[in-house]
Amino acid sequence: MDKILLVEDEKRMQEIISDYFQVKDCKVICVNQGKEALSILEKESFDLILLDVMMPGIDGFTVCKEVRLRYETPIIFITAKSDEEDQLYGYELGADDYVTKPFSLGVLYAKVNSLIKRAKGTIIEDKLKVNDICIDCKKLEVTVGGEEIKLAPMEYRMLVYFMRNKNQVITRDQLIVRLWGYDFEGNDRVIDTHVKKLRKALGKSGKAIRTIMKVGYKLEVATNEK
Structure with a gap:
């Protein structure tokens, strides 16, 4: 079972994504803020992170930057920000993909599944x-x-x-x-x-x-x- 960290401050969005992915036999852990995400990553490992950009406190860009300093976990941004400049910035920080709201849950799952398979198929040398x-x-x-x-x-x-x-x-x-x-x-x-x-x-x-x-x-x- 794949384990996903969903960092999203909108409760309704948490429920929609979490319900859909659980039907697909994925375990989804939801947190509301960037600070919570960084804290839980110190204690648990995940196969992928779904990360909102606009959140109270620490925004998604900052979370992505901090994660990439310590972990290789695949990251997909989920956001309403569709500007090319924002997307390029997200990629530069180390994000693997970018999905803008509104989006298809089927497409999101396909992207998640592909990234997790690619990450698990990569041999990481010491x-x-x-x-x-x-x-x-x-x-x-x-x-x-x-x-x-x-x-x-x-x-x-x-x-x-x-x-x-x-x-x-x-x-x-x-x-x-x-x-x-x-x-x-x-x-x-x-x-x-x-x-x-x-x-x-x-x-x-x-x-x-x-x-x-x-x-x-x-x-x-x-x-x-x-």
Whole structure:
């Protein structure tokens, strides 16, 4: 049984989503505020988080940012905010998908089911190492040449994806689907922006992320490590 955390301050919306998903054999835990969500995540693990943006106290964007600093749990925003700028901001913070109200419960369930299957099908290594770049996946720590560096949530996820697919050409479309989801409506320039930020954070080691013209990128392993 999949376990879902629903962070939504509207009681009626809680009931509608919770009832529907329970029929689908999902366990839904409902909380009203962002502070409650962060508190319960310290005690329990979930397969996915459904997160409203507009809530009293800590808003959904802040909750998403805090969650991504510590957890890889898939996140879907549920919100009335349909502006492209808000959606792009949500993706940048590490959200996996975005559903605007009103929405189809069937479509929402399909998105939830797909994300959970994808997350469960991913093997999470304890540590990743390419050249002098190391990631401790449990601690979410990145070091370059033994020195710890800080990455924004999206750059961290992008680096993990590159390292798990080292020496492989990754298209911009693949990156968009993996990091933002199938329904992302922006353009691929957002990928180039995040790659630029990632390279800068990695310093000289960022040169290992090669641009493949008109296709995408490839993280090359040093000759002595192949």
